[in-house]
Structures are given as C-alpha cells and as structure tokens.
Amino acid sequence: MSPTQKNHKLPVKVTGYKNLVEVLEYAAQGETGYNFYDGRGHLSTVLSYSELRDDAMVLAQRLIRLGCERGARVGIIAETDPMFHRFFFACQYAGLIPVALPAGIQLGAHGAYVGQVRRMLKSCGASVVVAPATHSKFMEEAVQGLDLLMAGTQGDFDALPVADVEFEPLGEDEPAYLQYTSGSTSFPRGVEITQKTVLNNLMEIARYGLKLTAADRFVSWLPFYHDMGLVGFILVPLIGQLSVDYLGSRTFAMRPRLWLKLLSDNGGTISSAPTFGYALCARRLRPSDVESYDLSKWRAACVGAERINPEPLQEFADILRASGFDEKAFVACYGMAECVLATSFAPLDRGLAVDVVDRVLMAETGEARPSNGNTVSTSEYVDCGKLLPGFEFLILDDNGVELENRHCGNIYLKGPSVMRGYYRDDKATSAVLTDDGWLNTGDIGYRIDNHLVITSRSKDVIIIKGRNIWPYDLEVLAQRTGGVKLGGVAAFSVTGSSLEEQAVLVVETREKDPASRQHIIEEVSRSIHAHFGINVLIDLTPRGTLPRTSSGKLSRSQSKQDYLARKTLEGVERSAAKAGEKQSA
Amino acid sequence: MNKSIETVGQNLVEILTEYLKNNWADSPSSKQTITPATNMVTELQLDSFQVMEFMLEVEDHFDIVIDLESLSDIQTITDLASFVIAAQPE
Known part of the structure; x- marks a missing residue:
C-alpha cells in the first residue's frame, strides 16, 4: 500500500461548483485522496477521491432504500476513520444532512459522553446514526428510546439492500452539514451551513488564504467534529484536489512526534493546530528527532482556534530550525464554525507579526497603543491579517458605536460565508445574527487599518486546549x-x-x-x-x-x-x- | 506472565508518580501522594493530554495496546490495573 500522491494532469479548480457532490466528482478524476495512519504511524487505509465517490454512491443508495427522507439528519461519530468520509459524502448524494458528532472520550466519562451524544441526536432529530466499532457500545446507549430508522456500524449499513434511483444531491440552498460548536451539555447548538456558504468559504480559503497549488499536501491530526478538522482538512483539500495524511487525535496526544514524522516523510506543505498543539509537540521532541526530520516543505503552519500565544510558537520554531522549519511558515488565522471555518489569514511567508501594546492603557481605555520606551507594562497580540475578500467587519463598542483604529471592541462579521443560523433554534440564532446579516462573533479585538487583531476569543465561550466550553x-x-x-x-x-x-x-x-x-x-x-x-x-x-x-x-x-x-x-x-x-x- | 492486581497497581502508582514529577512538577497533582485507590479523575484531575501521555507510558511498560474507549470506565489506579491485567497476553 502506498499513499496517494499529487495530480499530474488534472488542473486545480476551486470554483464553478453548485454543491459538494460536484466538487467530489471533479476531484475523483485525479489521482489524489485521503490517507489514514494508525497509532504507530503506519499507513492503514488509502481512500482516493475516486474510491470515495464510488463508495459514497453505493452507500447513498442503501440509505435511500432504508427509507431516509430528503433532508433527514445522519449522525456520524466523527472518529478519524474513512467511515466518516463515506457517510458524509453518501449524505451529499442522497440529499441527507450529515452531522459530525464528538468521538473523544475522557477518562471516567462514560456517562457524560453518552449524554452529550444523545442530546445532540435529539437536538437535530437524527434518523440514522453510525459509529465506528470502537464506539458502538456508547452509540447503543445514546440512542436508547430514540425514534430512529437505524443505528449501526459501517458493516451493518454495508449489509443493507441497494436502491436503484437517480440521485438528487443537496442543492445550493440546502444544508451541507450541521456542526455542533461546543461540548455544550445543556443546549447543543448546531451550526447550519448551506452548500453555497461552504463552497464560498472553501474557495476563499483555497484561493486567497492558502493560495493552493497542485504541489500542496495536507497533514492533520485535528478531529472531524471540529471545524478545523472537518472543513480545513477534509473539504479544503478536496476543493484543491490535493492529498491529505491523517493521524488520529489521540495518536497525536500520545505520540505528537508522529505528526512531524508524517510531514517530513510525505513532504507535507500545509498543517494547522491550535497553539497548544505546537507546544505539546515541542515539549516531547528529542534532539535526535530534530536531525532526522526534513520540514523544509512545510509552507503554511496555520495557528488558530484559541488565542494565539507567540511564545511557545517561537520555541517550536527555534527547536525545529535544524529540521528546516522556517518560522515564516506560521500563519495566524481567525475563524469560527459560524463562518464555516476561516474569516481571516495573515499574509503567507511572513510569520507571526506581534503587536506590542501598552497594557495599562489598554485595560483602562481599550486603546491598543504601541509601546514605546516609556511603557511600564506591555501585552503582545498577534495580527490575524486581512479578512478574506467576501467578508466585511465592524468593531463596535457595547452601545453599537463603531470604534476607530486600535480601539478594542466587539467584532461583527458579514458576508457569504456566514451561517444561516443554529439548526431549529431561532432564539440562539437571533442572539447572534442581526436581521441585516451581521454576526456578533462574541470575540473582542481591534483593527490596524484592514488587519484584525484578536485580544480575547469569545467573551462568553471558554476555550481550553481548542475545546469550546x-x-x-x-x-x-x-x-x-x-x-x-x-x-x-x-x-x-x-x-x-x-x-x-x-x-x-x-x-x-x-x-x-x-x-x-x-x-x-x-x-x-x-x-x-x-x-x-x-x-x-x-x-x-x-x-x-x-x-x-x-x-x-x-x-x-x-x-x-x-x-x-x-x-x-x-x-x-x-x-x-x-x-x-x-x-x- | 501472571501478575497480581496489587503488583500491577503498585507499578502503575510508580509510573504515574514518576510521570507527574518529570513533566508537571509545578502542578498540584504532582504533589499528591498516589495510591492504588487514588481516583485519577476526581482527585488528580488529570487533563486529557496528561491521560494520553500516561497511557503511552503504561503501554510501553507493560507492552500492551490500550483500547482507549475503555478508559471511559476507569477511575482509580486499581481500575486501570485490572484493565492492564486483562490486556496482557496469556
């Protein structure tokens, strides 16, 4: 078995699609796809885009035959497993809505995990649930008493009869997926993203954020129930017709060095993580590893999901300079599931730009004035770059008055990548979306001309190690x-x-x-x-x-x-x- | 290799104590005395990355593969010891 490589003939095409099915159909004409590595870093499954198309079409016929109505929700326990991709795209063909469900289970948290999945299934009114074999015990507990057509593993679904109908894939204004934005126990909020919306953000990320070329290759350990994993490392590579190498999230947690080994072995060019991922990796490195890696091809090391802390990133870069890692590869990003994934990217090939401001003045007045020789105490914030072209932004004070340059306030966003709302939750939707389409991100920041600097993520949401709480x-x-x-x-x-x-x-x-x-x-x-x-x-x-x-x-x-x-x-x-x-x- | 739950429990106590001392010397959990009855969730409050790193050490020490889903039912060191014994080849 060998991993998928790059496309030799198929030209990169990031626009001109009406839905995700068309994106997959185009990518399936090439040689690229998804590669899964096991807990020891060995290649375990290769799923090319053409195989994925074939598998998804058969599975779609089975789901239709099962009796799923158009728009029915299909809950997928989102382990880093090819099953996720197959069901996600089967839904696209069959006109069903995939819902990525959490797969990470904590020590001693059996009951809490089952309860969380159950509440999400109830919240979206799922008709079908699928889990990897490792999670079937939890799934069975979570679905007890729910009115479902079927809950099972990939094997159970493969045994179903096939329908023979023409597909009517999800259309432009229909949902592409639902994504739960937090480990919220009481009120799960499912972000509803339409096909048109996701395609817009994917195109903008591919063309303006990452400037993808046929030479790019992605590497990721991020979970698929998180927007960075699902959108950033399933859908963005797909729209660029590029190959991806996956490590499981827990494999990364146990053996973070496998991430770098994979980047080195396969010549990965794009990989992302929250700050803590880089810090964890740096802490576990041995001097002998550093010499054995070649990270010189890694051109975009994106950092996002929580407030960006420049210090551990600099340490990571210092340690790995000997492996050919260039600190200019760091790309600070800002985004959220409510805007599909990304809203701003720092310029490529620049590295982190840190804005050092007067801490006391900032605390007292909200003004982010650059420090000078007389500044007693300073704070450092990372410039998250310009917004992607489709977005407009406003920084408002608590009374809704627009603030000038270098004044901290509430960040509002508008544009074609903003969600329709939270699924079947008008109350939660109207709390964040205005009638004229402005999304109150809940994040605080300031502008330096057209660049955005985030000072605190979500004044309400608590983000710990990339998890929203x-x-x-x-x-x-x-x-x-x-x-x-x-x-x-x-x-x-x-x-x-x-x-x-x-x-x-x-x-x-x-x-x-x-x-x-x-x-x-x-x-x-x-x-x-x-x-x-x-x-x-x-x-x-x-x-x-x-x-x-x-x-x-x-x-x-x-x-x-x-x-x-x-x-x-x-x-x-x-x-x-x-x-x-x-x-x- | 047939080891008693007490022996394995004691091994685990040593591995965890050493792990916390070497990696998290400043955290409150490294200052607690760990026994086989210690509850890793409520008493030590290990975070998910600490749990994974500790499991890696356990895997290496006993030369076993831990099926991570089983962790959801493990709270104390003794719970983990029974699990390790079951996971060891005959």
Whole structure:
C-alpha cells in the first residue's frame, strides 16, 4: 500500500461548483485522496477521491432504500476513520444532512459522553446514526428510546439492500452539514451551513488564504467534529484536489512526534493546530528527532482556534530550525464554525507579526497603543491579517458605536460565508445574527487599518486546549451541587500563568464552615472535571455579591473584573503581610 | 506472565508518580501522594493530554495496546490495573 500522491494532469479548480457532490466528482478524476495512519504511524487505509465517490454512491443508495427522507439528519461519530468520509459524502448524494458528532472520550466519562451524544441526536432529530466499532457500545446507549430508522456500524449499513434511483444531491440552498460548536451539555447548538456558504468559504480559503497549488499536501491530526478538522482538512483539500495524511487525535496526544514524522516523510506543505498543539509537540521532541526530520516543505503552519500565544510558537520554531522549519511558515488565522471555518489569514511567508501594546492603557481605555520606551507594562497580540475578500467587519463598542483604529471592541462579521443560523433554534440564532446579516462573533479585538487583531476569543465561550466550553454549562453543573444557589454562579476564563486559558467559577454560598466550603469546592470541581475533563479554579463568595446588570442578569464580564481585582488585592496583601513578618522578625 | 492486581497497581502508582514529577512538577497533582485507590479523575484531575501521555507510558511498560474507549470506565489506579491485567497476553 502506498499513499496517494499529487495530480499530474488534472488542473486545480476551486470554483464553478453548485454543491459538494460536484466538487467530489471533479476531484475523483485525479489521482489524489485521503490517507489514514494508525497509532504507530503506519499507513492503514488509502481512500482516493475516486474510491470515495464510488463508495459514497453505493452507500447513498442503501440509505435511500432504508427509507431516509430528503433532508433527514445522519449522525456520524466523527472518529478519524474513512467511515466518516463515506457517510458524509453518501449524505451529499442522497440529499441527507450529515452531522459530525464528538468521538473523544475522557477518562471516567462514560456517562457524560453518552449524554452529550444523545442530546445532540435529539437536538437535530437524527434518523440514522453510525459509529465506528470502537464506539458502538456508547452509540447503543445514546440512542436508547430514540425514534430512529437505524443505528449501526459501517458493516451493518454495508449489509443493507441497494436502491436503484437517480440521485438528487443537496442543492445550493440546502444544508451541507450541521456542526455542533461546543461540548455544550445543556443546549447543543448546531451550526447550519448551506452548500453555497461552504463552497464560498472553501474557495476563499483555497484561493486567497492558502493560495493552493497542485504541489500542496495536507497533514492533520485535528478531529472531524471540529471545524478545523472537518472543513480545513477534509473539504479544503478536496476543493484543491490535493492529498491529505491523517493521524488520529489521540495518536497525536500520545505520540505528537508522529505528526512531524508524517510531514517530513510525505513532504507535507500545509498543517494547522491550535497553539497548544505546537507546544505539546515541542515539549516531547528529542534532539535526535530534530536531525532526522526534513520540514523544509512545510509552507503554511496555520495557528488558530484559541488565542494565539507567540511564545511557545517561537520555541517550536527555534527547536525545529535544524529540521528546516522556517518560522515564516506560521500563519495566524481567525475563524469560527459560524463562518464555516476561516474569516481571516495573515499574509503567507511572513510569520507571526506581534503587536506590542501598552497594557495599562489598554485595560483602562481599550486603546491598543504601541509601546514605546516609556511603557511600564506591555501585552503582545498577534495580527490575524486581512479578512478574506467576501467578508466585511465592524468593531463596535457595547452601545453599537463603531470604534476607530486600535480601539478594542466587539467584532461583527458579514458576508457569504456566514451561517444561516443554529439548526431549529431561532432564539440562539437571533442572539447572534442581526436581521441585516451581521454576526456578533462574541470575540473582542481591534483593527490596524484592514488587519484584525484578536485580544480575547469569545467573551462568553471558554476555550481550553481548542475545546469550546460554554460558561452557562459550567454554571448549570455547579448549581446542581448542594449548597449552591440557582443563579449564584459565574463562569469565565482568565489567562493563566503560562498564558493558557484557565476556567474560573465564582460561586455564591452562605456556608461559613470551612469543611463544608471545602466540600462545595471539591464537589463542583469533580463534577466539572467528569463532564468536561478540565480543571477549574473555584472561588467562593458571599451570597448576593455577584454583579448583575440593571435587568438582573448576571454579568460575567463584571464578575471576571471583580475576581481579578480581588486576586490582585490578595496578592498585594500577602506580600505586604510577608514584608510585615520580616520586619517584626 | 501472571501478575497480581496489587503488583500491577503498585507499578502503575510508580509510573504515574514518576510521570507527574518529570513533566508537571509545578502542578498540584504532582504533589499528591498516589495510591492504588487514588481516583485519577476526581482527585488528580488529570487533563486529557496528561491521560494520553500516561497511557503511552503504561503501554510501553507493560507492552500492551490500550483500547482507549475503555478508559471511559476507569477511575482509580486499581481500575486501570485490572484493565492492564486483562490486556496482557496469556
């Protein structure tokens, strides 16, 4: 077995398609496709675009024969497995809507995982669910009592009879897929992306963001239930008719060096990760590895998904310079599933451009003024480049007034890549999309002329190691703990000591007894860890002290400010107390 | 190779203690005393990447392949020990 290579004859074509079926049909005329590597880094499956087309068409006939109605939702547990691609494209042919479901299971999180999948299936009203054999036990539990046509593994579906009907693939204004944007336990939100919308963003990424050529090759370990994995490393390579090499996400977590080995062995040119992926990899490298790699072809090392921290990226580049890695390959990107994937790219072949600003002025006035010789304290932010051509953006203050250059505010986006809305959820949709099509990203940033700088991702969403976590979900879990009052919890994130996001919960309680207080802290953190696999800092505060808006709504941003002020004050008092001890001694 | 659950549990305690000491010396979990009864989820609060790195060490030490889905039912070191014993070839 050998991996797919590049196209020798088929010219790169990124426009002129009406739907994803047409994109696949064109790519299937070439020699490229998807290559899957196992936990030891050995090639396990090759799925060329032409084989994928053939497999997907047969599977589509089986799904139609099964009785799936047009537009029915097909939940796919999105393990890094060729099964995902087959079902995703079978849906495109059969006129069904694929829904990527999470596949990552945490230690001791059996019940939480099953519950999460079940809520997503209910939210989208799935008719069919498919899982890899490794996940069939969880799937069976998740679908119990749901009204489905079928739930099974690839093998179960392969045994179904085939219909013999003409396909009517999903059309321009029909959905291409639904994507759940977070590990949200309470209210899963399925981003609905139409064919026209996804094709627009794919074209813009291919043509303007990455400037794809027939010489490119993708390498990825990102999960397919995340927009960077699904769009960035299944659909973008497809629209460029390029080959991709995949490692499983958990393989990467266990053996991150396999990522670099694959890039080196196969001459990968494009690969992306959140900052933590580069940091994890750098931490595990051995000097002998560095000499054995050739990373000189890696021309676009995209960084996105969470706030970009330049320091670990620079370390990564320093260590791998000997492997031929050029730090100019770093491309800062900004995007979100609500805009398919990407909204802005920093210029290629430039590397990271870091804007160093006056931290104090920024905290007090929101102005990002470049630091000078007199600046006492500075903050560093990465320039995420110009928006892709289809987008317009606005930076507004909290009253909706547009801000000038270098002033931080709420980022709004508009354009043909913006989602239609959250699936069957008008309330959640109208909370973020205005009537005239502006998407409130929830992210905060400033502009330097037409370049965008992000200062904090999603004032509401907490992003830890690339996972989006909705504060509301953490608050709900905390409120299920004894001694915690409904509405008496605020969740947000702060930047930790190593510049990674740290989730914080401020919990109101009347409890005075130290043992009971400790019990609340342990119970809440245990419950959150069991559901989300993250560690939280818990800060207890007396009843009625969390800040609220005039309408009585909890203010997370004010809670965060208060928390930070309290911690700073405690720090000052502690050092004062220590100084006092020393003096009296 | 027929090892008792106690022996394997003790091996795992050593591997995990060593792993945390070498890699996460500053984190609170590396300061806790780990025993076979320690709950990795609620007491140590390992994050998902720490879990994967620890599993890699376990695989290498016992020369087994861990089916990662099984981790969803594992909480304590003793749970993991029974799993490791079952995964070892006769």
